[in-house]
Amino acid sequence: xxxxxIEKNISKIVSEFSxxxxxxxxxEYLIELGKxxxxxxxxxxxxxxxxxxxxxxVWLICEIKNGxxxxxxxxxxIITRGLVGLLICIFNNCTIEEVARSNNFFLEKIGLSKHLxxxxxxxxxxxxxxxxxxxxxxx
Amino acid sequence: xxxxxxxxLDFPILNSTRNNQPLxxxxxxxxxxxxxxxxxxxxxxxSNYNSNIQRGMYFLADRATTxxxxxxxxxxxxxxxxxKEEIIFTSGTTQSINMVxxxxxxTVSSAGDEVLIGEMExxxxxVPWQVICDKLKLKIVTxxxxxxxxIDIWDLKNKMNSKVKLxxxxxxxxxxxxxxxxxxxxxxxxxxxxxxxxxxxxxxSHKPINLQDLNCDFFSFSGHKCFGPTGVxxxxxxxxxxxxxxxxxxxxxxxxxxxxSKSTWGKLPYKFEAGTVNIxxxxxxxxxxxxxxxxxxxxxxxxxxxxxxxxxxxLGAAKNVVMGLxxxxxxxxxxxxxxxxxxxxxxxxxDEMNICVRTGHxxxxxxxxxxxxxxxxxxSLCFYNTEEEVSVFISALKRIMKIVxxxx
Numbered sequence: 183x184x185x186x187x188i189e190k191n192i193s194k195i196v197s198e199f200s201x202x203x204x205x206x207x208x209x210e211y212l213i214e215l216g217k218x219x220x221x222x223x224x225x226x227x228x229x230x231x232x233x234x235x236x237x238x239x240v241w242l243i244c245e246i247k248n249g250x251x252x253x254x255x256x257x258x259x260i261i262t263r264g265l266v267g268l269l270i271c272i273f274n275n276c277t278i279e280e281v282a283r284s285n286n287f288f289l290e291k292i293g294l295s296k297h298l299x300x301x302x303x304x305x306x307x308x309x310x311x312x313x314x315x316x317x318x319x320x321x
Numbered sequence: 322x323x324x325x326x327x328x329x330l331d332f333p334i335l336n337s338t339r340n341n342q343p344l345x346x347x348x349x350x351x352x353x354x355x356x357x358x359x360x361x362x363x364x365x366x367x368s369n370y371n372s373n374i375q376r377g378m379y380f381l382a383d384r385a386t387t388x389x390x391x392x393x394x395x396x397x398x399x400x401x402x403x404x405k406e407e408i409i410f411t412s413g414t415t416q417s418i419n420m421v422x423x424x425x426x427x428t429v430s431s432a433g434d435e436v437l438i439g440e441m442e443x444x445x446x447x448v449p450w451q452v453i454c455d456k457l458k459l460k461i462v463t464x465x466x467x468x469x470x471x472i473d474i475w476d477l478k479n480k481m482n483s484k485v486k487l488x489x490x491x492x493x494x495x496x497x498x499x500x501x502x503x504x505x506x507x508x509x510x511x512x513x514x515x516x517x518x519x520x521x522x523x524x525x526s527h528k529p530i531n532l533q534d535l536n537c538d539f540f541s542f543s544g545h546k547c548f549g550p551t552g553v554x555x556x557x558x559x560x561x562x563x564x565x566x567x568x569x570x571x572x573x574x575x576x577x578x579x580x581x582s583k584s585t586w587g588k589l590p591y592k593f594e595a596g597t598v599n600i601x602x603x604x605x606x607x608x609x610x611x612x613x614x615x616x617x618x619x620x621x622x623x624x625x626x627x628x629x630x631x632x633x634x635x636l637g638a639a640k641n642v643v644m645g646l647x648x649x650x651x652x653x654x655x656x657x658x659x660x661x662x663x664x665x666x667x668x669x670x671x672d673e674m675n676i677c678v679r680t681g682h683x684x685x686x687x688x689x690x691x692x693x694x695x696x697x698x699x700x701s702l703c704f705y706n707t708e709e710e711v712s713v714f715i716s717a718l719k720r721i722m723k724i725v726x727x728x729x
Contacts, residue, residue: 205673209724237681237696238665258695259663260725261670 187276192288195271199292208293212264219267222256233312236305238262242269244316251281251317255309265306268292273313282318286310323620329705331356331612342675345710350495350523350654350701351679352545355609359549362608366601374600375574375591389600392607393590399610400540401531402557406589409563410603413554414522415445417541418489420556420593421518422449425539425566429516430486432458437480437488437515439463441470441496443685446489446520459486463687469646470497470688472506481509487516493523496683496697498650500524507536516562522546526703527625527652529618538562544602549609553602556593563589570595621704628702629653631711636700639715641722645697653706656683656697659718662725664696670721671698676714 202208222231222241231241238259245252253274255266272288273281286307294306329335332354337344346354366388372381374389390405397405411417426436436450440463454461462485465476472490481488488510493500503519510517518539521530526547532540539562544553558566568575568586573596577585586592613621633649636642636657645656659667668680679699682689689696700714 206720206724209670209673213725237668238663259665261666262663 188272188280188284188288191272191276192291195268195288196291196293209261212268213260214264215267215271216257216260216262216264219255219263219270222254226254227256233305233308235308236262240266240305240309242266242309242312244313246278246317246320249277250275251278251313253313262305266309269306269309269313278317278320282314282321284314323616323624325624325705325707328616329707331358332705333357333360335705339675345674345676345706345713347700347702347706347710347714348677348679349526349703349706350546350699352551353526353548353703354705355550356548356612358612359605359608363550363601363605366604371601373597385600385604388604388607392603392610395607395610396555399525399530399614400555400557401533403533404560407557407560407563409556409558409590409593410598411541411554411556411593412552412599413543413545414520414541415449415543417539417554417556418445418518418520419449420569421539421558421566422453424569424593425516425558425562426450426453426459426487427457428565428567430457430459433460433484435460435462435482435485437462437464437477437485437490439466439472439490439501440691441466441472441494441685441688442489442491442520443495443683443688445684446491447687450489460484464488464490466688466691469499469648469650470494470692471499472501474502474505474509477506478509481513481515483513485513485515487518489518489520491520491523493521493527493652493654494688495523495654495701496656496685496688496692496699497646498523498652498654498701499646499648500528500651503535503537507538511536523652523654526613526621527618528622532557544606544609547609548612549606550599550602553599553606555606560589563593566593568592568595573597616704624704625653625702627708628706628711631708632700632702632714635711635715636718639718642718645692645694653702654699655701656699658694658697659722659725662721664698666725667698667718667721670724671717674713674717674720676717 227241231243233240233242238257240257240262242255251273253270257263334354370381370384372385374386393405393408396408436459462480465473467473492503507517516538519537521540521542525542538559540557542555545551575587575592575595577587632655641660643658664680671678681696
């Protein structure tokens with residue numbers, strides 16, 4: 183199965199989110215994820231790596247090693263940084279073909295777009311677009 | 322009699338809930354909610370007398386024209402302008418500023434002249450001046466502001482000279498809620514023959530405006546920031562200046578005679594109202610201003626003073642809250658940050674509790690920069706907010722600090 187890796191990662195997150203009963207818990211999870219995401223070095227927070235369309239500043243770096251995607255990222259807002267962490271959990275170590283062919287349905291599966299306002303104006307769609315574009319250009 | 326519970330019933334949206342949480346609307350500096358009378362007035366226009374104004378020979382058109390012109394008289398009275406032809410309907414403050422920038426500035430300036438702008442202005446009171454100054458080869462000079470965003474009068478005096486042709490300044494800051502002394506500023510400017518454009522977008526809903534007393538040359542506001550519909554606003558200008566000012570848009574209602582060799586423009590105020598204007602919006606704005614007058618701006622101020630007092634005290638006392646202002650604001654606008662927390666995070670979490678605020682650069686990037694931050698959380702209140710909502714807001718902030726582990 184081609185999309186095995188991403189699907190597996192998504193279902194792991196979906197099952198973690200399913201334990202949360204309140205929006206606070208979902209946010210606390212994201213914030214924890216944000217705190218555990220390694221920060222980028224200052225010099226990497228540059229215009230080249232910035233993702234436009236977010237109210238907070240977001241930087242994403244995509245790298246390909248042996249046909250697989252490696253993501254790094256950071257944000258000055260902790261929730262957005264949590265979302266970066268979430269994308270790292272989903273896409274890291276997946277093949278470029280798989281990432282290029284993925285879609286945004288996982289946002290709904292996790293319940294982010296339905297329950298949390300954070301999918302508005304935080305540019306998560308822009309981040310996903312950047313990741314996917316990087317991989318499809320590499321193919 | 323100012324009965325807050327009764328008044329809140331006038332605003333259908335204030336009684337809405339999301340996830341069983343009542344709406345707390347603290348984004349009134351961005352736009353205000355609409356009372357039922359405004360919604361009904363607009364609906365009445367479309368349901369019962371929708372027609373184009375100033376042209377049709379029939380009953381409906383006559384009624385629409387009458388109601389439209391009634392709104393002009395309401396605006397004149399509301400602002401205490403001298404003449405009703407000094408009131409021009411626009412799409413909002415931004416259009417009003419652009420009209421003066423592109424239609425008036427060239428009539429009083431030549432290359433090398435200067436335009437003064439306060440450093441706390443929001444984008445709409447910066448960018449049009451920038452664009453036209455670039456075209457006309459004029460220089461923009463910024464005036465420093467004091468710590469709460471008020472124009473530094475000393476710096477203003479220093480920068481006024483015979484080259485300066487116009488000063489563009491806001492009455493009330495959309496960031497700090499502090500008010501400039503427009504009367505004093507106009508007085509100073511007039512002595513040097515400098516025209517003053519006042520952006521009243523943030524002041525009209527909070528305090529009585531008396532243009533004859535302020536004596537500014539131009540004044541503008543947006544309907545939607547004072548309980549009226551979006552897409553409608555006002556430009557006031559002194560008659561002798563409006564006569565000099567050139568139209569910025571051509572066609573439709575603004576013309577007098579048209580031929581292929583030459584066309585002439587209608588009289589004031591019509592020469593500035595091109596196309597078919599927002600008739601329903603103008604009539605709705607009239608209803609909104611009448612509503613404000615019926616409540617009484619003095620009563621409105623009293624209620625807002627209560628809210629201001631409580632916000633100032635409780636927000637100021639809350640642990641880890643860093644205020645963006647050092648003195649209680651003139652209008653109930655509060656910009657602040659929570660220590661080590663991005664304004665975006667605060668706004669997102671408030672939204673989960675059905676509390677609406679504005680976050681980020683507040684459409685005033687240079688001003689935010691001058692205050693030394695990257696953004697703010699802005700809670701802007703108005704008379705229909707309650708002291709209970711202030712308490713809900715403060716507890717919400719404490720809950721947020723806990724969620725982001727910032728409580729201790």
